[in-house]
Amino acid sequence: xxxxxxxxxxxxxxxxxxxxxxxxxxxxxxxxxxxxxxxxxxxxxxxxxxxxxxxxxxxxxxxxxxxxxxxxxxxxxxxxxxxxxxxxxxxxxxxxxxxxxxxxxxxxxxxxxxxxxxxxxxxxxxxxxxxxxxxxxxxxxxxxxxxxxxxxxxxxxxxxxxxxxxxxxxxxxxxxxxxxxxxxxxxxxxxxxxxx
Amino acid sequence: xxxxxxxxxxxxxxxxxxxxxxxxxxxxxxxxxxxxxxxxxxxxxxxxxxxxxxxxxxxxxxxxxxxxxxxxxxxxxxxxxxxxxxxxxxxxxxxxxxxxxxxxxxxxxxxxxxxxxxxxxxxxxxxxxxxxxxxxxxxxxxxxxxxxxxxxxxxxxxxxxxxxxxxxxxxxxxxxxxxxx
Numbered sequence: 295x296x297x298x299x300x301x302x303x304x305x306x307x308x309x310x311x312x313x314x315x316x317x318x319x320x321x322x323x324x325x326x327x328x329x330x331x332x333x334x335x336x337x338x339x340x341x342x343x344x345x346x347x348x349x350x351x352x353x354x355x356x357x358x359x360x361x362x363x364x365x366x367x368x369x370x371x372x373x374x375x376x377x378x379x380x381x382x383x384x385x386x387x388x389x390x391x392x393x394x395x396x397x398x399x400x401x402x403x404x405x406x407x408x409x410x411x412x413x414x415x416x417x418x419x420x421x422x423x424x425x426x427x428x429x430x431x432x433x434x435x436x437x438x439x440x441x442x443x444x445x446x447x448x449x450x451x452x453x454x455x456x457x458x459x460x461x462x463x464x465x466x467x468x469x470x471x472x473x474x475x476x477x478x479x480x481x482x483x484x485x486x487x488x489x490x
Numbered sequence: 491x492x493x494x495x496x497x498x499x500x501x502x503x504x505x506x507x508x509x510x511x512x513x514x515x516x517x518x519x520x521x522x523x524x525x526x527x528x529x530x531x532x533x534x535x536x537x538x539x540x541x542x543x544x545x546x547x548x549x550x551x552x553x554x555x556x557x558x559x560x561x562x563x564x565x566x567x568x569x570x571x572x573x574x575x576x577x578x579x580x581x582x583x584x585x586x587x588x589x590x591x592x593x594x595x596x597x598x599x600x601x602x603x604x605x606x607x608x609x610x611x612x613x614x615x616x617x618x619x620x621x622x623x624x625x626x627x628x629x630x631x632x633x634x635x636x637x638x639x640x641x642x643x644x645x646x647x648x649x650x651x652x653x654x655x656x657x658x659x660x661x662x663x664x665x666x667x668x669x670x671x
Contacts, residue, residue: 306637306640309644310640310643310644310647313643313644313647313648313651314647316647316648316651317647317648317650317651317654320651320654320655320658321654323654323655323658324654324657324658324661327658327661327662
């Protein structure tokens with residue numbers, strides 16, 4: 295074997311190894327995309343659009359209370375998607391409680407999540423959430439395309455989506471509730487208009 | 491038949507092996523998930539009556555093409571491969587020109603139809619053209635065989651890497667957070 299043959303063999307080996315590396319790196323970029331996904335303050339424009347009829351659900355709450363989502367109800371419904379593991383959700387629980395105290399007559403608050411029953415029951419007891427219906431339903435989250443928590447959907451008494459979005463602060467909650475009056479469809483739209 | 495200057499048999503064999511690998515993979519991916527293939531065909535606007543037939547015909551055609559380019563009927567297989575690739579490119583270009591973004595159905599993880607994929611198919615069709623060219627008379631040895639195998643491995647890796655990079659680009663464009671960043 296002369297030098298040329300040896301070097302060609304070595305180069306082929308090197309190019310193949312580099313090919314494997316390029317492929318592996320490109321796959322790892324995909325993994326990084328997943329890891330650095332934004333953590334909040336972003337409305338995902340999926341799910342039933344504002345103004346559309348909400349999909350209807352007949353669910354049973356964790357405390358065996360029947361819960362109907364969508365369709366005509368006597369009061370508007372605030373659907374709040376949360377999880378025991380989400381710190382921002384815990385921060386918003388006092389807001390939910392004061393909301394229920396002040397506006398409970400005009401607004402029905404439904405808490406929604408999915409996962410293990412026992413874990414959620416412990417969460418309800420620890421946080422004192424017994425007065426509010428609490429449902430576990432993966433289908434509900436999928437229907438509204440909830441990808442990040444805490445997420446809120448406001449339905450009017452006819453079961454139409456009035457506003458929806460990610461809520462991280464009390465102000466965002468208020469803006470969501472005011473969204474109907476201000477005719478802004480999302481927190482972002484509301485904030486952008488206020489900033490403009 | 492196609493009149494072309496003779497090429498080195500090694501180049502023709504590499505081209506033929508790459509086309510065979512590409513079409514074998516496409517045929518297997520399509521046969522492995524025919525429900526998804528029917529879904530893709532419907533998304534491309536194939537009439538409902540033709541979907542079921544085409545869902546059998548396309549992977550079979552691709553499988554036969556992959557086999558043919560490795561036999562003495564290589565020019566026939568290569569011309570069929572080029573025709574299929576250009577037909578796919580035309581369909582994708584038509585969809586893209588009308589502003590529709592659908593999964594290309596290229597096998598593997600979802601990848602949206604883009605002009606890059608149209609260009610890729612045209613390049614692959616040119617490769618099929620190389621496989622159709624008459625080879626110059628030269629006996630092939632073990633070294634040639636090893637080079638063919640290495641070339642197929644390398645091309646497979648680069649093809650997969652290119653698809654990954656295209657996917658990342660599409661993801662970055664569709665995510666408003668990453669777009670602003």
